[in-house]
Amino acid sequence: xxxxxxxxxxxxxxxxxxxxxxxxxxxxxxxxxxxxxxxxxxxxxxxxxxxxxxxxxxxxxxxxxxxxxxxxxxxxxxxxxxxxxxxxxxxxxxxxxxxxxxxxxxxxxxxxxxxxxxxxxxxxxxxxxxxxxxxxxxxxxxxxxxxxxxxxxxxxxxxxxxxxxxxxxxxxxxxxxxxxxxxxxxxxxxxxxxxxxxxxxxxxxxxxxxxxxxxxxxxxxxxxxxxxxxxxxxxxxxxxxxxxxxxxxxxxxxxxxxxxxxxxxxxxxxxxxxxxxxxxxxxxxxxxxxxxxxxxxxxxxxxxxxxxxxxxxxxxxxxxxxxxxxxxxxxxxxxxxxxxxxxxxxxxxxxxxxxxxxxxxxxxxxxxxxxxxxxxxxxxxxxxxxxxxxxxxxxxxxxxxxxxxxxxxxxxxxxxxxxxxxxxxxxxxxxxxxxxxxxxxxxxxxxxxxxxxxxxxxxxxxxxxxxxxxxxxxxxxxxxxxxxxxxxxxxxxxxxxxxxxxxxxxxxxxxxxxxxxxxxxxxxxxxxxxxxxxxxxxxxxxxxxxxxxxxxxxxxxxxxxxxxxxxxxxx
Amino acid sequence: xxxxxxxxxxxxxxxxxxxxxxxxxxxxxxxxxxxxxxxxxxxxxxxxxxxxxxxxxxxxxxxxxxxxxxxxxxxxxxxxxxxxxxxxxxxxxxxxxxxxxxxxxxxxxxxxxxxxxxxxxxxxxxxxxxxxxxxxxxxxxxxxxxxxxxxxxxxxxxxxxxxxxxxxxxxxxxxxxxxxxxxxxxxxxxxxxxxxxxxxxxxxxxxxxxxxxxxxxxxxxxxxxxxxxxxxxxxxxxxxxxxxxxxxxxxxxxxxxxxxxxxxxxxxxxxxxxxxxxxxxxxxxxxxxxxxxxxxxxxxxxxxxxxxxxxxxxxxxxxxxxxxxxxxxxxxxxxxxxxxxxxxxxxxxxxxxxxxxxxxxxxxxxxxxxxxxxxxxxxxx
Numbered sequence: 001x002x003x004x005x006x007x008x009x010x011x012x013x014x015x016x017x018x019x020x021x022x023x024x025x026x027x028x029x030x031x032x033x034x035x036x037x038x039x040x041x042x043x044x045x046x047x048x049x050x051x052x053x054x055x056x057x058x059x060x061x062x063x064x065x066x067x068x069x070x071x072x073x074x075x076x077x078x079x080x081x082x083x084x085x086x087x088x089x090x091x092x093x094x095x096x097x098x099x100x101x102x103x104x105x106x107x108x109x110x111x112x113x114x115x116x117x118x119x120x121x122x123x124x125x126x127x128x129x130x131x132x133x134x135x136x137x138x139x140x141x142x143x144x145x146x147x148x149x150x151x152x153x154x155x156x157x158x159x160x161x162x163x164x165x166x167x168x169x170x171x172x173x174x175x176x177x178x179x180x181x182x183x184x185x186x187x188x189x190x191x192x193x194x195x196x197x198x199x200x201x202x203x204x205x206x207x208x209x210x211x212x213x214x215x216x217x218x219x220x221x222x223x224x225x226x227x228x229x230x231x232x233x234x235x236x237x238x239x240x241x242x243x244x245x246x247x248x249x250x251x252x253x254x255x256x257x258x259x260x261x262x263x264x265x266x267x268x269x270x271x272x273x274x275x276x277x278x279x280x281x282x283x284x285x286x287x288x289x290x291x292x293x294x295x296x297x298x299x300x301x302x303x304x305x306x307x308x309x310x311x312x313x314x315x316x317x318x319x320x321x322x323x324x325x326x327x328x329x330x331x332x333x334x335x336x337x338x339x340x341x342x343x344x345x346x347x348x349x350x351x352x353x354x355x356x357x358x359x360x361x362x363x364x365x366x367x368x369x370x371x372x373x374x375x376x377x378x379x380x381x382x383x384x385x386x387x388x389x390x391x392x393x394x395x396x397x398x399x400x401x402x403x404x405x406x407x408x409x410x411x412x413x414x415x416x417x418x419x420x421x422x423x424x425x426x427x428x429x430x431x432x433x434x435x436x437x438x439x440x441x442x443x444x445x446x447x448x449x450x451x452x453x454x455x456x457x458x459x460x461x462x463x464x465x466x467x468x469x470x471x472x473x474x475x476x477x478x479x480x481x482x483x484x485x486x487x488x489x490x491x492x493x494x495x496x497x498x499x500x501x502x503x504x505x506x507x508x509x510x511x512x513x514x515x516x517x518x519x520x521x522x523x524x525x526x527x528x529x530x531x532x533x534x535x536x537x538x539x540x541x542x543x544x545x546x547x548x549x550x551x552x553x554x555x556x557x558x559x560x561x562x563x564x565x566x567x568x569x570x571x
Numbered sequence: 572x573x574x575x576x577x578x579x580x581x582x583x584x585x586x587x588x589x590x591x592x593x594x595x596x597x598x599x600x601x602x603x604x605x606x607x608x609x610x611x612x613x614x615x616x617x618x619x620x621x622x623x624x625x626x627x628x629x630x631x632x633x634x635x636x637x638x639x640x641x642x643x644x645x646x647x648x649x650x651x652x653x654x655x656x657x658x659x660x661x662x663x664x665x666x667x668x669x670x671x672x673x674x675x676x677x678x679x680x681x682x683x684x685x686x687x688x689x690x691x692x693x694x695x696x697x698x699x700x701x702x703x704x705x706x707x708x709x710x711x712x713x714x715x716x717x718x719x720x721x722x723x724x725x726x727x728x729x730x731x732x733x734x735x736x737x738x739x740x741x742x743x744x745x746x747x748x749x750x751x752x753x754x755x756x757x758x759x760x761x762x763x764x765x766x767x768x769x770x771x772x773x774x775x776x777x778x779x780x781x782x783x784x785x786x787x788x789x790x791x792x793x794x795x796x797x798x799x800x801x802x803x804x805x806x807x808x809x810x811x812x813x814x815x816x817x818x819x820x821x822x823x824x825x826x827x828x829x830x831x832x833x834x835x836x837x838x839x840x841x842x843x844x845x846x847x848x849x850x851x852x853x854x855x856x857x858x859x860x861x862x863x864x865x866x867x868x869x870x871x872x873x874x875x876x877x878x879x880x881x882x883x884x885x886x887x888x889x890x891x892x893x894x895x896x897x898x899x900x901x902x903x904x905x906x907x908x909x910x911x912x913x914x915x916x917x918x919x920x921x922x923x924x925x926x927x928x929x930x931x932x933x934x935x936x937x938x939x940x941x942x943x944x945x946x947x948x949x950x951x952x
Contacts, residue, residue, distance in 0.1 A: 202718065206723065207718055238578035238580065249780070336590050336592060337585035401592065
């Protein structure tokens with residue numbers, strides 16, 4: 001049997017509300033539709049998968065987060081690669097793509113784009129059926145877009161992102177519901193079998209790992225049934241369950257410290273292996289349930305109250321997070337070419353930063369001895385990971401290819417490229433001005449996002465999980481905001497751990513995670529990552545550290561301190 | 572990574588240029604041989620088990636090597652790797668094994684009776700004798716690539732085979748994940764226990780995955796015949812004893828191996844072997860006989876002699892410290908073993924050790940008496 005179209009991946013994704021389609025289908029206002037108008041879903045895909053055809057009678061699909069409506073013009077023929085990327089493009093892009101043999105048009109989508117009146121004239125000689133139609137009442141326009149099948153993710157990404165940044169695009173979107181829906185289809189689960197050639201001689205029971213001595217979140221939730229269900233699945237890029245859990249199998253964990261024990265190889269891992277990721281996320285993030293909760297993102301630093309600490313106690317302030325570039329695999333699975341692409345995209349964007357954010361990139365493969373020494377002295381340099389948690393997940397492959405450090409001239413804004421995530425963004429300074437640190441953090445992040453969007457890229461983000469990063473522990477905000485603070489008296493008080501707990505803070509040594517405190521100086525930061533916004537978490541740290549300083553002052557004066565009431569977790 | 576080529580298919584969306592590793596600072600056999608053209612030619616190939624070129628070379632990419640020590644920088648994931656990627660493996664094997672050509676044939680000779688002498692090495696100098704080799708079980712992928720199910724199947728088959736041995740070979744299996752503390756202590760004292768690999772050369776090739784699942788140690792009651800299961804190869808077979816009776820050590824080695832092979836053959840899973848490469852093992856450096864036969868010998872004067880290295884080279888021997896590869900000598904005691912693996916048979920290689928060590932002991936005695944050894948320095952073998 002011919003091999004065929006094994007799976008495809010839409011480069012664009014977006015929010016979507018379930019849509020009752022049959023009542024509210026919109027017919028194109030003008031022109032004739034040459035082929036039958038169809039609705040395509042995975043369940044209706046032809047067995048031989050030569051055509052992706054559709055059923056007109058699509059029922060209400062409340063449970064389905066995304067859907068696609070397409071008019072298929074021609075069969076999709078297989079290529080040797082077996083993987084394809086579909087993207088929604090404007091006519092210009094699709095023409096360019098076809099001219100460059102990067103992709104071909106396989107269908108058309110009738111889109112509804114709110115808030116814009118197309119300026120250009122509708123038809124071009126090569127693509128006569130593209131015509132915008134204006135609906136003045138709703139201030140929208142109907143426009144036919146091309147559904148283009150690309151052979152290379154890079155090209156698909158470049159072209160398709162032009163549309164994705166417009167969050168107000170609907171495909172045959174609902175007239176009545178009044179909300180904006182973006183209906184794109186991300187082919188997941190049932191059709192993610194890019195791994196058709198998975199070599200399986202042994203049944204899942206023979207392959208199931210021995211987790212009896214293990215103490216990590218993955219081991220707690222990977223039952224033989226879950227393993228059997230997921231072990232033959234792959235993401236569109238070919239990432240498998242075994243790869244996702246390898247780090248947890250190789251590192252049984254510690255009786256006192258419960259590590260996560262699994263990683264994502266790409267954005268789709270969180271979907272394809274949701275049956276395992278969701279309970280792990282819920283356990284790690286103290287009850288946040290990805291199935292029915294939404295994560296708020298808020299990078300408006302003007303909402304912060306206070307934020308200037310007493311510098312007698314607070315030595316330095318720092319906020320860090322990570323960002324991943326959509327369309328490129330994550331460090332456990334990325335190929336050398338993808339990693340180099342991440343470096344290129346991010347470095348290009350960072351080069352566009354101006355003012356107090358302007359800076360320079362130091363590639364690990366090309367930095368001079370002098371530069372290296374300077375970075376070490378500034379405590380900026382990161383090394384090849386030695387932690388088996390990271391090396392077993394494959395994050396140190398090809399070191400130091402495509403890794404590097406960027407920082408601004410003032411050394412207060414720092415970006416690590418291709419370490420544990422695509423990027424780690426750090427804003428820091430000596431002293432207690434957390435407010436300014438966070439302002440710079442937000443400004444820098446938003447600038448970088450704008451710069452990559454200009455080139456057609458975007459960050460991995462969705463409403464359920466917030467910003468997508470390699471380790472599930474960093475989902476949501478991926479934010480750790482903290483201070484180095486001296487608390488000589490408070491740290492010796494027996495109530496210190498409980499106070500921290502109730503304030504939803506954690507302490508670490510001044511060397512970072514898994515280090516001990518030196519003297520009486522602690523690294524105090526937020527405990528949570530997912531379920532609260534950046535602003536909320538930073539405010540928590542500000543309020544919390546202020547309280548700790550108050551406690552320390554009280555103890556200095558010989559007064560007694562109180563354990564504060566526990567603050568609520570999901571606001 | 573095990574199970575298939577899906578991820579490799581995805582990589583083919585990028586050009587060979589974009590994917591080619593940066594080997595400018597590398598010093599290993601793989602880096603010397605791999606060109607962009609070769610990479611482009613081989614990158615879309617896979618073995619029947621799904622092992623790809625990137626899997627082969629990952630350890631060499633991650634470990635640039637040392638200016639003085641040339642590591643191999645590539646591994647095989649299964650028997651067919653050596654065939655599918657012969658464009659890479661043949662020159663690497665040639666470089667590593669002194670010019671062994673793609674058309675050469677390797678001779679296997681495990682007839683211990685062909686060994687001359689070896690029972691008379693002076694016990695005042697030779698502290699212990701040891702012969703080790705590896706074996707791979709046909710039909711299973713190798714440690715860089717095998718899945719948990721496969722590794723467990725190798726363990727099960729091996730334990731069944733070993734437990735059926737009797738006589739001087741009767742013994743017991745100690746699986747790593749369920750040995751008692753007492754057993755572990757005993758194995759450490761006997762110097763039998765192997766640990767999870769820490770060498771980045773092995774880790775980067777994926778050989779420590781799922782540790783210690785399906786790994787274990789088998790040894791006979793006399794503690795003279797030892798088999799490691801699923802460490803760097805499917806099986807590592809070791810015959811050893813105190814003193815200098817290399818002949819006996821080799822006899823036991825050959826007899827034991829042949830008994831084990833018979834049992835595996837009965838289960839339709841003989842050892843991986845072919846006429847060109849001999850016994851097929853994970854690392855190309857162990858092809859051929861995979862044999863390292865050696866002694867711990869006291870050579871305090873000879874080892875400080877200016878011509879020591881040259882003597883070893885001419886005798887086709889190598890030295891290591893008493894802790895094994897990459898360790899230093901302690902108290903003038905060296906581990907002297909054969910340098911060759913492929914192109915000569917087991918008997919020939921052990922003969923080299925026996926003859927060479929005998930000569931070196933004579934030299935040491937001469938040096939003790941204050942005499943010169945220049946006349947004894949041998950010609951290149």
